[in-house]
Amino acid sequence: DAGITQSPRHKVTETGTPVTLRCHQTENHRYMYWYRQDPGHGLRLIHYSYGVKDTDKGEVSDGYSVSRSKTEDFLLTLESATSSQTSVYFCAISESRDRGNTEAFFGQGTRLTVV
Amino acid sequence: SQQGEEDPQALSIQEGENATMNCSYKTSINNLQWYRQNSGRGLVHLILIRSNEREKHSGRLRVTLDTSKKSSSLLITASRAADTASYFCATAAVGSAGNKLTFGGGTRVLVKP
Numbered sequence: 396d397a398g399i400t401q402s403p404r405h406k407v408t409e410t411g412t413p414v415t416l417r418c419h420q421t422e423n424h425r426y427m428y429w430y431r432q433d434p435g436h437g438l439r440l441i442h443y444s445y446g447v448k449d450t451d452k453g454e455v456s457d458g459y460s461v462s463r464s465k466t467e468d469f470l471l472t473l474e475s476a477t478s479s480q481t482s483v484y485f486c487a488i489s490e491s492r493d494r495g496n497t498e499a500f501f502g503q504g505t506r507l508t509v510v
Numbered sequence: 511s512q513q514g515e516e517d518p519q520a521l522s523i524q525e526g527e528n529a530t531m532n533c534s535y536k537t538s539i540n541n542l543q544w545y546r547q548n549s550g551r552g553l554v555h556l557i558l559i560r561s562n563e564r565e566k567h568s569g570r571l572r573v574t575l576d577t578s579k580k581s582s583s584l585l586i587t588a589s590r591a592a593d594t595a596s597y598f599c600a601t602a603a604v605g606s607a608g609n610k611l612t613f614g615g616g617t618r619v620l621v622k623p
Binding site for chain 1: 540541543545550551552553554555558560598600602606607608609610611612613614615616
């Protein structure tokens with residue numbers, strides 16, 4: 396496995412509470428991504444980062460924020476968790492080379508349940 | 511909305527048979543990739559095919575790409591029980607910043623021993 400660690404792996408939280416998920420990489424890859432996976436929807440991009448302090452929104456960014464203060468860490472924050480944010484969250488990384496023809500490497504996922 | 515749509519949504523075959531799944535997409539792409547996901551695990555990259563390529567092989571995997579039809583297929587030959595997984599296509603759109611990938615809904619493959 397590529398050096399990607401997601402924490403926590405499982406979390407149950409209450410509606411309205413803030414939640415932060417962490418993604419840590421040891422590959423020194425430029426790009427980092429947060430996806431969520433829900434039945435019937437495949438993976439949908441929440442936010443991505445193209446460098447330290449450089450982030451942008453994905454397809455389903457409402458209710459989420461991110462930060463990247465170091466190359467190796469990408470944090471996803473749910474400001475006020477809602478039941479619709481119950482999902483499995485995946486972090487991914489990819490390199491900046493070959494004019495974008497590079498694969499992504501995925502973490503093992505974080506299963507978040509909002510009750 | 512999803513860039514890729516996969517067909518079929520589920521596939522059940524006997525060990526030793528071939529498995530074919532298809533992916534359609536909507537926009538111009540730099541490349542198309544296939545990933546495998548075992549239950550409860552992260553996605554694993556299988557193969558990448560560039561927009562100027564028509565066919566690519568990797569072991570028992572064969573991928574085709576038809577950019578005029580905006581479609582791709584993944585063929586797994588001589589399937590094994592260990593190939594039981596979900597398979598996703600993902601596209602990197604032309605002009606898309608950050609190597610972003612857009613995923614299809616996936617095909618669940620069950621290989622029966």
